[in-house]
Structure formats: C-alpha cells, structure tokens
Amino acid sequence: MRIAIDAMGGDNAPLEIVKGTYLSAVENPAVDILLIGDKAKILEAFKEVEGEFPNNVKIVHTNVEISMEDDPMVVMKEKSDSSMAIGLSMLKENEADVFLSAGNTGALHVGSTLMVRKIKGVRRSAIATILPFKTPILMLDAGANPEVTEDILQQWAIIGAKYAEIMLSINNPRVGLLNNGTEEKKGTPVHQAAYQLLVENENINFVGNIESKQIPHSPCDVLVTDGFTGNIVLKLIEGLGMYMFSSLKDMFTSNLLTKLSYTTMKGQLKEFKMMFDASEYGGAPFLGLSKPVFKAHGSSKAYDFYNAIKQAKRCCELDVIGTISNLL
Amino acid sequence: MRIAIDAMGGDNAPLEIVKGTYLSAVENPAVDILLIGDKAKILEAFKEVEGEFPNNVKIVHTNVEISMEDDPMVVMKEKSDSSMAIGLSMLKENEADVFLSAGNTGALHVGSTLMVRKIKGVRRSAIATILPFKTPILMLDAGANPEVTEDILQQWAIIGAKYAEIMLSINNPRVGLLNNGTEEKKGTPVHQAAYQLLVENENINFVGNIESKQIPHSPCDVLVTDGFTGNIVLKLIEGLGMYMFSSLKDMFTSNLLTKLSYTTMKGQLKEFKMMFDASEYGGAPFLGLSKPVFKAHGSSKAYDFYNAIKQAKRCCELDVIGTISNLL
Known part of the structure; x- marks a missing residue:
C-alpha cells in the first residue's frame, strides 16, 4: 500500500506531519509513505525525530505550497506543481492508494473533485467528520458544500451509513437529518423534501429530524446536513469545548481549596477534555470520490497525523470506497 | 402600561406563568397585567402563590389553546379565540402595549406578522435572542425565518444594533455575520452578498464574518444569521451546556475524594451552570414588528417569566420599537 501525504499543508507543517509519518512508518514497515513537499525542510524536520529515516518513506520534492488564502477555484490550475496537486495527481495516476492533507479544505475539495473525480452518479462529495461524543456521530x-439539494442529502445518507458500518463497525447505522425541529415540516423546502426521501427510502435506517440540542446524546450514528450548517456545528462544538475547559481551569485555580480539588480531579478533567477531542479519529474522508482522500485538521499535531494515517490505511484495507461505489 | 400575557403557552402553563406574573405585579403596582387564558385554571394556579390576587392583574378568559403541534400557517384563522390570538388582537387594537407568550414559536411569528404587522419597509421580523456568555451577544x-436574503440580513443588522444599544446599553454595537469562515468569499451567495452590503453600509459597525468557534469569546455584540442556522446554534449551546454540566456532576460524584471536592467547588460550579443560563435576559423580542411581542422559552419557570415581563416592560418604557421604526 502506498499512502501519499501532503507534507506542506496545515498550521504545523512540515514538523508535526513528519513526526506523525515517522510513527506510522515505523509501525507499518510494509506500507510505503510518499511525503510530498520541500525536501530540505522535510529533512530538517526529520532531525527532530529520534530515530533513523525510515526506508519506507520516500520524499517527493516540490517547493510550491497552497496557502489558506489561495482561492480554491483557481489554485489547482495555477499551482499544479504544489504538494497538494501532486498528491492528488499521484492518486489519480494510480501511483498512490490514498492521499492525506491538512491544507486548504476548499482547494482539496475542488482539486479532488476535478482530478480524482467522483463515483459515477454521485452529485457532490462531502467531508465526513466524527463528532467525538461518548457514542461518536x-x-x-x-x-465542503454550503448549498445542497434533497437528492444530495439522500446520497450522503447512503454513503455515510456504509462508511460508518465498515469503518466504525456500526450495524445498520441510524441516520438523522439535522433540522431546526423534530416535526417533518421543519426547516427549508430542501429539508422538508429530504425528510420525505429519507422516510421513503427502505435502504436507509432513518430516525428522523435531529435538533442540535440532542447531538451530545448521539440520537443517530450518521447525521446529514449541508456543509454550511455542518461547519457551524463542528466549530461551535470545538469552540465551546475549549471555552468550557478553560473556564473550568479558572475555577480550579481560584483559591487554595479549589487547587487541592484540582489534584484530586486531574484524571476526570482529562477525560472531560477528551470528550471534545477528535484526535483519536484522525482525518475526515471526502466521501463520494472514486478514490480515498482524507483531510486532517489544520491544527493537527504528530499524534493526530499518526491517527489520520491509520484511518487512511484502514480505509484502503477494507476497500470502503470500492464498497460504496458498488452501492450506487 | 398594559402588559398582555399568554397564560396558556409553554410547557409549564399556567402555573409558572401565574407565579412569574404575581412577582411582577407586586413589584410594579402601576402596571396592568392582562392574563389571557382559562380563568378557572389560572385561579387554581394562583392558590399556589402565597399572597393576595393582585389588583393590577386582570384575567381575560378563553379556554382555547394553541398547541406545539398546531400548524402555524392556519392556527390564527382556526383558533382566533385562542389565548395567543386574543393577546395579539389586544396589542393590535391598542388594548395592550406589549404581548408576551411562551407558546408555539411558529404560530407567534405568523400570527404577529399577520395581526400586529411589521414596521413599514421591514421585510421579515426576527427572533432576537441573547447568547448568555460573559459578554452577551x-x-x-x-x-423564525429558515431562509433569508442579503437585504433581510442587512435590515436585521440595523434593527439588532439599535435594540442592543438601547436595551443592553452598548455604545456603537459591533455587528458580525455568522459564516463558515472569516474570509469575505465564505458561505453561500447570500452570505457573500450580505458581507458586501454590511461592509459598505456606514451606519453599521460591521466587524466581519464570525466563525462559530469564536462565539463564546463574544467577537461581536450583534450576530446576524438566518433563522435555521441561528436555531441550530442556540440549541447546540443549550444542549452542550446541559451535557457538560451533567458530565461534570458525574465526575464529582465518582468517588469519595471527588465528592469532597464537590463541596469545595459548589459555588464555582453554580457559576459554570449560569454561563449557559439565559433566564436573566427573559424573553426574546420579535424585532421588525410595529409593536413589541416577546417570546419566552417554552420551558420557562416563574423567575424566567418574571424577567421576561421585566424586559417587555423596559422595552415599552424606552420606546425601543418607536426608535427602530424611525430609523427605517
């Protein structure tokens, strides 16, 4: 198996990517890792790693990067020699089996749609992310897609359920539609039409409209929504989690007695923080593409990359994309 | 001043409404409160209150109620003798100065638009709610409105800023547009167009696109968004707050040592819970209407109603609606 990795994408490139790659490479000597980026910078970063440069890591050199400010719509043409474009091209040309990047999400979405292409019949590819509650969603x-139609939401329900079944080992995953109320007439005309399609589709274990306040209690395994709302939800969970954790820290450091409590509660507080930590789940796949592309969070650290690579590898081993393609 | 209150709306009607009304009536003997609902049930509920039936409370009898399941689009016609419809009619006919209900939000939105009418030139009325962070937003x-246009968002920016200025005493309120990224090209075409209108409008102190992860840090005083996304945000904050608080409780009761910590931390934990409690801010006004209509949360208790009545009273005293009307 050959895993291509964008060494130049995200806030902590290339150092944390190199560290994560090292951990994966050592653990999986039979897997080839293709690290795409500035060779000098990658080798410089490798000096921070305690250990030999692994035999199964190959550097594919380019010093062109895509920044977060680059316009996704033109970047693939203008920067076809960037680390992201090269990775996607290698995937397309069958020189790699999966591609992982922590770079510009919009560019990765547009680029992968143009170069890797979608599964036949799939209208839009979506970023499928894990909300890390006790029962993950x-x-x-x-x-990726701020605007959708009911047909697109229905396809995502089917694709997401299959992915959850294989990758998260959930039998007959419960699918919910994110909406502003549980009644079937809630939301925009798109939500109302999607509700009908999902109710009538016997291949989907549809559990109805899901209100956002229910999300922490995992009322479904797969939650479908447009990319605008999904992004708002994802970032609000992240932001509130961090805010609450820092508020708690302030509480525990307010006086001597509370500081004593802190030492007692340290373990539990760590667990509390973990509730909002998606690191364990690694990257988020672009589902609907004909080949596996994973997006790692822009702020990913070595351990996140290590987990993202693990997910990418597992996705290939289980041929998740092939199974989804056969479904549609 | 005459405050009309729907005694039959919400999960805790009429008991908690009656209790809250009693507190307000005793505190404000010069204010007339018109309690609309089933007279027998209201009087029965009053037995739970320790004190005399206040002279400044008048019961307007009806035994017709609007339920949460009633279709907002037809309910005002079919149930024109319901407590909600009577309240709106009294406001329209100048028999009351403000109306407050904890009932069916959709019905209240449609009903108030039809009966009370909007300010001339206003395209849609919006529910303006407080997100209760350290600096409230x-x-x-x-x-109320799952779908919007850029013009509607711009109007809400103007109306919301004036309301925040008067009711929350914020000088030159910072207005933000909720979006899936801070860059100006983010979001749907409606968001992109709204961004341009807001940037170019010199009467609005526009601070740009706001990502949901920033919300807890109050990057703006007024946050404009469509009613679908706004509802998702509001309920997610509520749901996550409750979830985290109950997770914390579990943490503190897991063993003897943590239970000891709990007694130490009790005060701080209460403060933590308060962070997600909007009770202090009472009801949410429907802004854009020509007369003041307030919506209380369906699960409101006596103290919430007391605060909602206080807000409603203040809104009248300060002639907020008149000031907004003159703006447009």
Whole structure:
C-alpha cells in the first residue's frame, strides 16, 4: 500500500506531519509513505525525530505550497506543481492508494473533485467528520458544500451509513437529518423534501429530524446536513469545548481549596477534555470520490497525523470506497 | 402600561406563568397585567402563590389553546379565540402595549406578522435572542425565518444594533455575520452578498464574518444569521451546556475524594451552570414588528417569566420599537 501525504499543508507543517509519518512508518514497515513537499525542510524536520529515516518513506520534492488564502477555484490550475496537486495527481495516476492533507479544505475539495473525480452518479462529495461524543456521530457534510439539494442529502445518507458500518463497525447505522425541529415540516423546502426521501427510502435506517440540542446524546450514528450548517456545528462544538475547559481551569485555580480539588480531579478533567477531542479519529474522508482522500485538521499535531494515517490505511484495507461505489 | 400575557403557552402553563406574573405585579403596582387564558385554571394556579390576587392583574378568559403541534400557517384563522390570538388582537387594537407568550414559536411569528404587522419597509421580523456568555451577544434570527436574503440580513443588522444599544446599553454595537469562515468569499451567495452590503453600509459597525468557534469569546455584540442556522446554534449551546454540566456532576460524584471536592467547588460550579443560563435576559423580542411581542422559552419557570415581563416592560418604557421604526 502506498499512502501519499501532503507534507506542506496545515498550521504545523512540515514538523508535526513528519513526526506523525515517522510513527506510522515505523509501525507499518510494509506500507510505503510518499511525503510530498520541500525536501530540505522535510529533512530538517526529520532531525527532530529520534530515530533513523525510515526506508519506507520516500520524499517527493516540490517547493510550491497552497496557502489558506489561495482561492480554491483557481489554485489547482495555477499551482499544479504544489504538494497538494501532486498528491492528488499521484492518486489519480494510480501511483498512490490514498492521499492525506491538512491544507486548504476548499482547494482539496475542488482539486479532488476535478482530478480524482467522483463515483459515477454521485452529485457532490462531502467531508465526513466524527463528532467525538461518548457514542461518536459521523456528520456529513462538515464544510465542503454550503448549498445542497434533497437528492444530495439522500446520497450522503447512503454513503455515510456504509462508511460508518465498515469503518466504525456500526450495524445498520441510524441516520438523522439535522433540522431546526423534530416535526417533518421543519426547516427549508430542501429539508422538508429530504425528510420525505429519507422516510421513503427502505435502504436507509432513518430516525428522523435531529435538533442540535440532542447531538451530545448521539440520537443517530450518521447525521446529514449541508456543509454550511455542518461547519457551524463542528466549530461551535470545538469552540465551546475549549471555552468550557478553560473556564473550568479558572475555577480550579481560584483559591487554595479549589487547587487541592484540582489534584484530586486531574484524571476526570482529562477525560472531560477528551470528550471534545477528535484526535483519536484522525482525518475526515471526502466521501463520494472514486478514490480515498482524507483531510486532517489544520491544527493537527504528530499524534493526530499518526491517527489520520491509520484511518487512511484502514480505509484502503477494507476497500470502503470500492464498497460504496458498488452501492450506487 | 398594559402588559398582555399568554397564560396558556409553554410547557409549564399556567402555573409558572401565574407565579412569574404575581412577582411582577407586586413589584410594579402601576402596571396592568392582562392574563389571557382559562380563568378557572389560572385561579387554581394562583392558590399556589402565597399572597393576595393582585389588583393590577386582570384575567381575560378563553379556554382555547394553541398547541406545539398546531400548524402555524392556519392556527390564527382556526383558533382566533385562542389565548395567543386574543393577546395579539389586544396589542393590535391598542388594548395592550406589549404581548408576551411562551407558546408555539411558529404560530407567534405568523400570527404577529399577520395581526400586529411589521414596521413599514421591514421585510421579515426576527427572533432576537441573547447568547448568555460573559459578554452577551444578541443573535437574530434565532428561528423564525429558515431562509433569508442579503437585504433581510442587512435590515436585521440595523434593527439588532439599535435594540442592543438601547436595551443592553452598548455604545456603537459591533455587528458580525455568522459564516463558515472569516474570509469575505465564505458561505453561500447570500452570505457573500450580505458581507458586501454590511461592509459598505456606514451606519453599521460591521466587524466581519464570525466563525462559530469564536462565539463564546463574544467577537461581536450583534450576530446576524438566518433563522435555521441561528436555531441550530442556540440549541447546540443549550444542549452542550446541559451535557457538560451533567458530565461534570458525574465526575464529582465518582468517588469519595471527588465528592469532597464537590463541596469545595459548589459555588464555582453554580457559576459554570449560569454561563449557559439565559433566564436573566427573559424573553426574546420579535424585532421588525410595529409593536413589541416577546417570546419566552417554552420551558420557562416563574423567575424566567418574571424577567421576561421585566424586559417587555423596559422595552415599552424606552420606546425601543418607536426608535427602530424611525430609523427605517
């Protein structure tokens, strides 16, 4: 198996990517990792790693990067020699089996749609992300498509359920539609039409409209929504989690007695923080593409990349994309 | 001043409404409160209150109620003798100065638009709700209009800023547009067009696109968004707050040591819970209407109603609606 990785994408490139790659490469000597980016910078970063440069890591050199400010619509043409474009091209040309990047999400979405292409019949590819509650929820779309139709939402329900079944080992996943109320007439005309399609589709275990306040209690395994709302939900959970954790920290450091409590509660507080930590789930796949492309969070650290690579590898091993293609 | 109150709306009607009304009536003997609903049930509920039936409370009898399941589009015609419809009619006919209900939001929105009517030139009325962070944010729309245009968002920015200025005493309120990224090209075409209108409008202190993860840090005083997204945000904050608080409780009761910590931390934990409690801010006004209509949360208790009545009274005293009307 050959895993192509964009070494130059995200806030912590290339250092954390190199560290994560090292961990994966050592653990999986039979897997080839193709690290795409500035060779000098990658080798410089490798000096921070305690250990030899692994034999199964190959550097594919380019010093062109895509920044977060680059316009997704033109970047693939103008920067066809960037680390992201090269990775997608390698995937397309069958020189890699999966591609992973923590770079510009919009560029990765547009680029993968143009170069890797979607599964035949699929209208839009979606970012499928895990909301890390006690029972995890696979939410799609998390940000690629601000506007959708009912047909697109229905396709995502089918694709997301299959992904959850294989990758998260959930039998007959419960699918919910994110809406502003549980009644069937709630939301925009698109939500109302999607509700009908989902209710009538016997291949989908549809559990109805899901209100956002229910989300922490995992009322479904797969939550479908447009990419605008999904992005708002994802970032609000992230922002509130961090805010509450820092408020709690302030509480515990307010006086001597509370500081004593802190030492008692340290373990539990760590668990509390973990509730909002999606690192364990690694990257988020673009579902609907004919080949596997994973997006890692822009702020990913070594351990996140390590997990993202693990997910990418598992997705290939289980031929998730092939199974989804055969469904549609 | 005459405050009309729907005694039959919400999960805790009429008991908690009656209790809240009693507190307000005793505190404000010069204000007349018109309690609309089933006279026998209201008087029965009053037995739970320790004190005399206040002279300044008048019961307007009806035994017709609007339920949460009633279709907002037809309910005003079919149930024109319901407590909600009577209240709106009294406001329209100048028999009351403000109306407050904890009932069916959709019915209240449709009903108030039909009966009370909007301010001339206003395209849609919005529910303006307070997100109760350290620095509160006035968010509109919180759920009345799932679909909007850029012009509507611009109007809400103007109306919301004036409301925040008068009611929350904020000088030159910072207005933000909820979006899936801070860059000006983010979101749907409606968001992109709204961004341009807001940037170019010199009467609006526009601080740009706001990502949901920033919300807890109050990057703006007024946050404009469509009612679908606003509703998702409002309910997610509510749901996550409750979920985290109950997770914390579990943490503190897990063993003897943590239970000891709990006694130490009790005060701080209460403060933590208060962070997600909007009770202090009472009801949410429907902004854009020519007369003041307030919506109380369906699960409101006596103290929430007391605060909602206080807000409604203040809104009249300060002639907020008149000032907004003159603006447009």
